[in-house]
Amino acid sequence: MVKRLEWLRTGRGALASTIALVAVALLLIYLTPTAVSIILGVLAAWIVAARHGARVGTGSAIVLSAVVVYGDIRRDLATLAASVVGCLLLIASAWAAGTIADRVRRSRKQMEDTIRDLRSAQAKLAASEQRYRLLVENITDSVHVKDTSARFVMVNSETARAAGIPKDRFIGRTAVEVYGPETGRKALDDDLRVISTGEIVETEETWERDGKVSVAHVRKMPLRDAAGQVAGVVTVARDITARRNSEQEMRRLTSILDATPDFVVMMSPTGALLYANQSARACLGIIPGTTLSQMNLRNHMPEPFAKMLLTVAMPTAALHGAWAGEAAIIRHDGTRLPTSQVLLAHRTASGEVDHYSTIIRDITELKRAETMLVSTNQQLVVRTQELEESNRQASILRELGDLLQVCTNDTEAYGVLRRCASQLFPDVHGRLYLLRQSRNAMEIATEWLTSSGDHAFAPNDCWALRRGSPHMSNSGENDLTCHHVQKREHGSDLCVPMHAHGEVLGLLHLSSDSVQLSEAHQRTAEAVAEHVGLALANLHLRETLRNQAIRDALTGLFNRRYLEETLTRELSRARRNRHSVAVMMIDLDHLKLFNDRYGHEAGDVLLHEVGMVLQQNVRVEDVVCRYGGDEFAIVLPDADLQSAARRAQEIADRVKERRIEYRGRPLGESTISVGVAASPEHGDRSDELIRAADQALYAAKRAGRDRVQVAEESEEPLPKPKAGPRMVVA
Numbered sequence: 001m002v003k004r005l006e007w008l009r010t011g012r013g014a015l016a017s018t019i020a021l022v023a024v025a026l027l028l029i030y031l032t033p034t035a036v037s038i039i040l041g042v043l044a045a046w047i048v049a050a051r052h053g054a055r056v057g058t059g060s061a062i063v064l065s066a067v068v069v070y071g072d073i074r075r076d077l078a079t080l081a082a083s084v085v086g087c088l089l090l091i092a093s094a095w096a097a098g099t100i101a102d103r104v105r106r107s108r109k110q111m112e113d114t115i116r117d118l119r120s121a122q123a124k125l126a127a128s129e130q131r132y133r134l135l136v137e138n139i140t141d142s143v144h145v146k147d148t149s150a151r152f153v154m155v156n157s158e159t160a161r162a163a164g165i166p167k168d169r170f171i172g173r174t175a176v177e178v179y180g181p182e183t184g185r186k187a188l189d190d191d192l193r194v195i196s197t198g199e200i201v202e203t204e205e206t207w208e209r210d211g212k213v214s215v216a217h218v219r220k221m222p223l224r225d226a227a228g229q230v231a232g233v234v235t236v237a238r239d240i241t242a243r244r245n246s247e248q249e250m251r252r253l254t255s256i257l258d259a260t261p262d263f264v265v266m267m268s269p270t271g272a273l274l275y276a277n278q279s280a281r282a283c284l285g286i287i288p289g290t291t292l293s294q295m296n297l298r299n300h301m302p303e304p305f306a307k308m309l310l311t312v313a314m315p316t317a318a319l320h321g322a323w324a325g326e327a328a329i330i331r332h333d334g335t336r337l338p339t340s341q342v343l344l345a346h347r348t349a350s351g352e353v354d355h356y357s358t359i360i361r362d363i364t365e366l367k368r369a370e371t372m373l374v375s376t377n378q379q380l381v382v383r384t385q386e387l388e389e390s391n392r393q394a395s396i397l398r399e400l401g402d403l404l405q406v407c408t409n410d411t412e413a414y415g416v417l418r419r420c421a422s423q424l425f426p427d428v429h430g431r432l433y434l435l436r437q438s439r440n441a442m443e444i445a446t447e448w449l450t451s452s453g454d455h456a457f458a459p460n461d462c463w464a465l466r467r468g469s470p471h472m473s474n475s476g477e478n479d480l481t482c483h484h485v486q487k488r489e490h491g492s493d494l495c496v497p498m499h500a501h502g503e504v505l506g507l508l509h510l511s512s513d514s515v516q517l518s519e520a521h522q523r524t525a526e527a528v529a530e531h532v533g534l535a536l537a538n539l540h541l542r543e544t545l546r547n548q549a550i551r552d553a554l555t556g557l558f559n560r561r562y563l564e565e566t567l568t569r570e571l572s573r574a575r576r577n578r579h580s581v582a583v584m585m586i587d588l589d590h591l592k593l594f595n596d597r598y599g600h601e602a603g604d605v606l607l608h609e610v611g612m613v614l615q616q617n618v619r620v621e622d623v624v625c626r627y628g629g630d631e632f633a634i635v636l637p638d639a640d641l642q643s644a645a646r647r648a649q650e651i652a653d654r655v656k657e658r659r660i661e662y663r664g665r666p667l668g669e670s671t672i673s674v675g676v677a678a679s680p681e682h683g684d685r686s687d688e689l690i691r692a693a694d695q696a697l698y699a700a701k702r703a704g705r706d707r708v709q710v711a712e713e714s715e716e717p718l719p720k721p722k723a724g725p726r727m728v729v730a
Contacts, residue, residue: 142216142237145223148230150174150191162216162239164209183207190220194233198222205237214241263329263339263360269353271296271310280360285332297358302328302336317345318353329360338367396423397527404535409543413535414446417528422448424524427515432532434506435459442484442507457484462507464495470522471495485511492517498529500537508532552626554604555611563625563633567686570637571679582644582678584634585693586614586651589671589705591630602662606670609660617654618647633690641678641710648674648708656706671706673697682711
């Protein structure tokens with residue numbers, strides 16, 4: 001039954017009930033009299049109009065009126081007029097009833113909508129209040145509300161927590177009553193100021209709790225009612241202790257960064273500046289008020305370093321977290337500043353690079369010190385090389401001096417000089433000139449690397465010999481070049497006089513086409529010239545003393561002492577090599593008569609000339625000596641007895657052929673007697689060999705002189721050559 005009633009309330013149920021109502025009304029009108037029909041029609045029309053509105057009710061009234069009129073026509077035409085009037089009234093009343101019903105329905109609907117909206121607003125308001133209360137309770141700021149007497153009417157949990165006071169102790173009290181007069185007086189004054197003026201007041205409050213000082217930013221706003229009047233005070237206090245500490249720490253760090261001479265810069269991944277300390281601002285010329293983000297660090301770097309920052313430094317820092325290296329900054333005045341740079345990459349929580357920070361240090365002094373260090377190191381290397389070269393040259397000079405000291409003749413000394421000079425003066429040509437005994441010319445003694453210049457020249461042709469000091473000349477028209485030096489487009493020459501015992505011995509000449517001779521070459525050349533000069537002087541002195549010791553002063557031949565030493569040496573060598581050594585003993589025939597006739601000076605001339613004949617007619621290895629008085633001796637190494645005898649005869653013939661003059665007068669023919677002996681036939685010792693040759697000589701003299709006698713044939717001398725006078729006296 002309930003379901004059926006609910007169905008009748010729906011649109012389809014209402015339509016069906018209306019149709020049924022109209023049908024019943026039509027049936028009753030058709031069957032009842034006119035008055036009753038009209039009354040029934042009016043009732044039905046009102047019901048329909050009340051239910052479905054004026055238009056549906058009017059339509060129903062028209063239909064009902066038509067049925068009434070039709071019934072009256074069928075029953076009685078006399079009542080037709082009354083039926084028509086009744087029907088019009090029916091229709092009008094139905095329209096009026098429907099209109100009233102529509103208005104009532106609309107009013108009811110509006111009332112229902114209003115009630116529904118009010119309930120919705122109340123629900124939303126309650127939800128909003130719940131949200132705001134939840135927000136206020138859970139916000140980290142302290143929020144509280146006071147009435148017009150500055151007494152607390154609401155506080156959130158943060159207010160109670162920050163003050164350390166339960167919420168119920170706030171309600172109905174002023175700030176002085178809650179916090180005390182020392183802390184609450186200013187808060188109360190601010191509350192009263194907001195209440196009286198309606199202005200917003202912002203202050204900072206500081207309080208201490210448990211030895212900890214806290215700072216809060218307080219904002220007090222007027223709470224107004226619907227009429228706009230101040231109804232209380234809303235206070236929002238935010239604890240800014242951490243922010244103040246951070247700001248203080250930031251100021252401290254900023255002061256530290258501004259005090260450091262290094263440039264500290266923060267920049268975006270594109271290089272735009274985000275921060276620059278005082279040193280960086282001063283270097284880059286950033287004035288106060290400049291927007292840093294409009295500046296790019298790369299614009300203040302030379303192109304190679306700007307490219308390196310973008311392509312190397314930033315990617316490396318992004319990959320590994322940091323990059324370090326050297327760069328350069330262009331100052332605001334355009335000067336270039338060498339720097340060392342450390343670049344750090346800072347990432348977001350997602351791992352992306354948010355920004356970079358870099359520390360840039362001016363390394364101008366470091367670079368200057370580095371340059372000085374490099375220069376000093378180079379100088380040290382040069383000095384070390386010079387020292388090594390000096391030590392090397394000193395070693396070579398010592399070796400030169402040592403070798404020259406043990407040289408026995410000039411040839412050895414020249415060889416030592418060539419060897420050491422090529423080490424002391426690489427790629428430098430050289431010559432050694434010696435002054436002739438006549439002292440009118442310089443003659444080349446030795447050279448190395450095929451030097452250029454004259455082989456002999458007058459001392460006046462050399463500036464060094466004129467000045468008595470070294471002279472260096474370089475190729476050029478305006479330079480003084482010695483006359484003995486060939487002029488050339490490139491190169492230099494050095495002439496160093498060589499002195500010994502205060503006298504000029506010679507000249508050391510150096511020349512080069514590729515190496516520029518320097519003062520170092522000159523110093524070394526002077527040392528070489530000094531060593532060589534002293535060595536040659538000593539050699540000459542030793543040679544002079546040796547000649548005086550081993551040579552005969554009259555003839556210039558070796559003396560008897562040298563003969564004995566040489567013969568002993570040659571006999572020892574002959575025994576080792578199984579060779580023969582021959583000895584000739586020679587006597588000048590009738591020297592005493594010659595002296596008596598021409599005088600001793602003429603005799604000396606004769607001895608000298610005979611000695612020259614002997615020296616000119618022997619081999620290089622043969623040794624000719626004056627044995628004493630009018631006797632001579634010749635040692636013939638590697639000569640047997642027969643060859644020595646033939647050589648002796650040849651020498652005797654040469655002496656006889658020699659024409660000797662004294663003071664323009666011929667002295668006549670000279671003859672000699674010769675005794676020949678050889679080893680091992682006549683002995684292996686020098687005294688045995690000399691005794692055998694001497695015995696052969698005496699045998700030749702006994703046999704008549706002017707002949708050669710071999711030791712084995714001492715009893716029968718060799719055949720006498722073609723007869724002739726032994727001596728011709730003019």
